[in-house]
Amino acid sequence: MAVLKVKFTKNKRDKLAQVLWILNWISVVTGIILFSLGLFLKIEIGSRNELMANREVHSVPNMLIAVGVIACGINFLGGKICYDCSDTNKFHRWKLFMLPYIICTFFFTFCILVGALMCYTMRNELEESLYQGLKEALKFYKDTDTPGRCFLKRTIDMLQIEFQCCGNNGFRDWFEIQWISIRYLDMSNKEVQDRLKSNVDGKYLMDGVPFSCCNINSPRPCIQNQLTNNSAHYNYDFQSKELNVWQKGCRKALLEYYTQIMQSIGLTVLIIWLFELSVLTGVRYLQTAMENVLRQGDPDSESDGWLLENSFVETARSNLNIIKNLGKSNQINAISGNEDPNMDVPTADYGPDNVPPKQIPTASQPELKVLYEH
Incomplete structure (x- = not known):
């Protein structure tokens, strides 16, 4: 139907x-x-x-x-x-x-x-692509003199300003990487030397973030450095909700x-x-x-x-049969194509004495012609 x-x-x-x-x-x-x-x-x-x-x-x-x-x-x-x-x-x-x-x-x-x-x-x-990509991009934020990476700082800064975000998962991601280039550090300064020596990898790590992380809605001037040190700033609590950097990570x-x-x-x-x-x-x-x-x-x-x-059932069954027949025909063609005409045919086991049965003699073509005339 x-x-x-x-x-x-x-x-x-x-x-x-x-x-x-x-x-x-x-x-x-x-x-x-x-x-x-x-x-x-x-x-x-x-x-x-x-x-x-x-x-x-x-x-x-x-x-x-x-x-x-x-x-x-x-x-x-x-x-x-x-x-x-x-x-x-x-x-x-x-x-x-x-x-x-x-x-x-x-x-x-x-x-x-x-x-x-x-x-x-x-x-x-x-999400996985953004997580890995942002993680690598933050590491190269400081490489403004390296070909192929010199525009990453501007890209990340514009990203954090436009989307009002900071870091990959949050602003604390900046604490784990060196985002200030060596050329802008005073290597004769004892504080800088101590920070470089205190890290196993010899990186200049600090609890600070780039300027693009600053929350423009904050009533006080932006605090970028020593974010976790309450005593470094007047009337400041880094755990409060009024923190003046963006809380949302850029990945999110x-x-x-x-x-x-x-x-x-x-x-x-x-x-x-x-x-x-x-x-x-x-x-x-x-x-x-x-x-x-x-x-x-x-x-x-x-x-x-x-x-x-x-x-639907009949249509599916007929199409399945067509596919099966196509598969069988392909197998037959493959088998027939692989047959060797010179291949020896195995002899059958005719019995305990292995004696073939008697064959019926066939008449030749002239004999058949004579019989047909008679």
Whole structure:
């Protein structure tokens, strides 16, 4: 029994073809939207590429860009097909092409769904990439004279000012790294020498943060050095909530920023997937209805359209049998191709005495001819 069978008159078939022609052109626009969303996300991630360790985070924008380009091509072709399907004579040109086109469009629509789901499942991968990338970037904050790293200080400072964050997980991350270059330290100063000697790795560590960590909403001037020393500053308690540096880590701030963008993009892509699925369903109905018209031979007659000619179980069983038969035929071809014509055939074990049975003599061709004449 056909699945979701609908009866179409000639007028309904013509209207369906016209509506699908318009929807396919709208789908071309949705393809451009997918491409634009992927390009926007790629630019946003690329703008802070040096703060990310894992390059696989580009998989989502790359997929959206590819799906957007393919959507424009497929829907442009679908518009041409639906426009010609309103005429029975023109449908003959597309009859053999319709089923492969629908199958390809189905897999393409599935890729759109995968792209939407990837926007929601990428959070953990993005968080790990930001954690490792920011951790390395903070170490190179002081290397303003090193080629390839000279702009990291500016990048991190602008990041902390824009997103109102400090460090990777928090402001204490700056206590664990040397973020002041040696060229700006007075090596003859005893305090500097003591700090360098007190550390196993010979680093200049201190409980201070860069200026970009300062909270602009703090009522008092920014305190960057000796953040954990209450006696070094008047009326100061570093454990209070009025600490004048940003409390949020930059990893969390960037993660929230990108998550919000990807959730919005994922919702848009999901809506586009539902729209593409409805267009694909309409094209399937139009294909089956027009094929039934050709079988009947009367272009003005009514015809049935359906999604599947048989039930889901029967369709799955028939497709499984086709796959099994293809596998068996490949095995037979492989076996027949590997046979050696010169290979010796093993003799059978005829009995305890190993004596072959008596063979019936066959008549020669002249003898058969004589017998036939008599």
